[in-house]
Amino acid sequence: MPSPTPQPAFVLVRPQMGENIGAAARAMWNFGLDRMHVVGPRDGWPNGRAVAMASGAGRLLDEAQLHADLPGALADTTFTFATTARGRGLTKPVYSPERAMQMAAEMIARGEKVAVLFGPERAGLENEDVAQANAIISVPVNPEFPSLNLAQCVLLTAYEWRRQTEQVQHETVEMGRTDWANGTEVEALARHYEDTLDQAGFFFPDSKADSMKLNLRNLWSRMRLTRADVQTLHGILRQMVRWKDRG
Amino acid sequence: MPSPTPQPAFVLVRPQMGENIGAAARAMWNFGLDRMHVVGPRDGWPNGRAVAMASGAGRLLDEAQLHADLPGALADTTFTFATTARGRGLTKPVYSPERAMQMAAEMIARGEKVAVLFGPERAGLENEDVAQANAIISVPVNPEFPSLNLAQCVLLTAYEWRRQTEQVQHETVEMGRTDWANGTEVEALARHYEDTLDQAGFFFPDSKADSMKLNLRNLWSRMRLTRADVQTLHGILRQMVRWKDRG
DSSP: OOOSSOOOEEEEESOOOHHHHHHHHHHHHHTTOOOEEEESOTTOSSOHHHHHHTTTOHHHHHTOEEESSHHHHTTTOSEEEEEOSSOOSOOEEEEOHHHHHHHHHHHHHTTOOEEEEEOOTTTOOOHHHHTTSSEEEOOOOOTTSOOOOHHHHHHHHHHHHHHHHSOOOOEEEEOOSSOBOOHHHHHHHHHHHHHHHHHTTOSOSHHHHHHHHHHHHHHHHHTTOBHHHHHHHHHHHHHHHHHHHHO | OOOSSOOOEEEEESOOOHHHHHHHHHHHHHTTOOOEEEESOTTOSSOHHHHHHTTTOHHHHHTOEEESSHHHHTTTOSEEEEEOSSOOSOOEEEEOHHHHHHHHHHHHHTTOOEEEEEOOTTTOOOHHHHTTSSEEEOOOOOTTSOOOOHHHHHHHHHHHHHHHHSOOOOEEEEOOSSOBOOHHHHHHHHHHHHHHHHHTTOSOSHHHHHHHHHHHHHHHHHTTOBHHHHHHHHHHHHHHHHHHHHO
C-alpha cells in the first residue's frame, strides 16, 4: 500500500532502461515518496532489471500505475510540472526545484493533485509532453555541464520535496555516551591545569603568566567539553605527574 | 586547470569502484565543483573505469590529488566536514547539507580551506576518519530507507553548495518567439469574441449575458496571453465564421 502521506506523483515518461526505473524508485523512497506512474516503458512492464535495481524500494514498482499515454497518467491531476534542462520555445513559467516543491506542497495541502514529469534518458521530454504541463522545473546546474541522469533528477526533486515538507534539523549535536560538563567541572579542570603547570614552571616568564592562563581558560570554554573530555584531560595531567615522579 | 572559483575540496576516502569515482566527478562538475581528492583508492590510480564513467568530467580525475592517507589529504584544510548517515557515538555537531554548505561558503569567503569527506561505498567512513573531521553532514533522508550511494551523496552536497553560492532564479518565464500581448490587443480580442458570439447567439439567456461576458474577459486576463496566442484566438473565430458562411 502506498503511504497515506499526500504527495506529488512522479511520472516517468517512456523510460528506457529498467536500471534507471529502479534507481528512480530508490531515489523517490530515499525521500519518502512512493507514488510512481510509468507511461509507455520501452521494455514493457513489469521490468526485471528495474526490480533488481530497486532493492529496498521494489514496493514502488509493484504499486506503480502503468499508462499507455501521458493524458492517461494525468487524468486526475490538477497541476503538472515538467522537468527539463533545455529551452523549448514554449511560453511557460520555469521554477527552481525548491520553488516548485514549495508550490506543490501548498497546492497539495489545498487538496490538489500534483504530478511531476520526468523524460526518457536519451533526450528528455518531447515538446508535446511539455505542452501538457502547467510549468517547468529546471535544476540550477553548471551551464558548462548540465547533464543529469533520470535518477539524479528524481533524487534532487524528491530531496526538495522533503526539504519543503519535513522539519529539517539544520543543526544538532550527536552526543557520545556522555553529557556536557558543567561549570563546576570545567572550573576544577582549569584549576588543576593552572596549579600543576605552575609547579612545572610552564607559566614563564612571569610577565606572560596571566595571559597564558587566560588563553588556557578560553581554550577549555571554546572547546565545549563533555564530562568524558574533562576526565581525559585530568587523567593526562595526573599521568604526566606520575611519570615525572617515577623519575 | 581547476577553476579559479574558491570552493570546498571533496575528498573520496578509500573509494572502491571506479564507476562510482567517475559518477562522483560528474556529480561535482554538474554543480561547478572541480577539486577532487582521492585517498587510498582500492583499485589504484589512475582508474580506467572511473575515466570511462566520468565522460565530460574527466578533467576532474586528471587533476585529482591522490593521497595515501587522510591526514595527507587534509594537510592544508582548516575545517573538515564528514558525510555520514549513521550515528557514531562521537560527540560532534551534525549539520544538514544546506546549513553545512552555508557555513562552508562563509568560511571560504574568509579565506579558509574547507574539505568534505565521503566514505567508501560499502560501509561509509570509519570512526577514525570521522574523528578527524570538525563536524558531520547528514542528509535528511527517509529514516525507513536512508541508503544513498556515493555519487548521490556527492550530488546533493554539491547541489547545496551551488544553491548557497549562486544566485538561483526561482521563477522565470521561458518565452516562445513572441511577446506578451498588451492591453489594446487583449481588448480587441475580447471585443471580437463578444461581437461575434453575440451574433452567434452564444450569450443566452439574456439574463446571463453579462456574467458570461465577464467570465470570458476574466479568462483572457487570467491566461496572460502572448501576441501569438491573440492571433491564434482571432484566427479560430474567423475560421468558424468562414465555415458557417460556406454553409
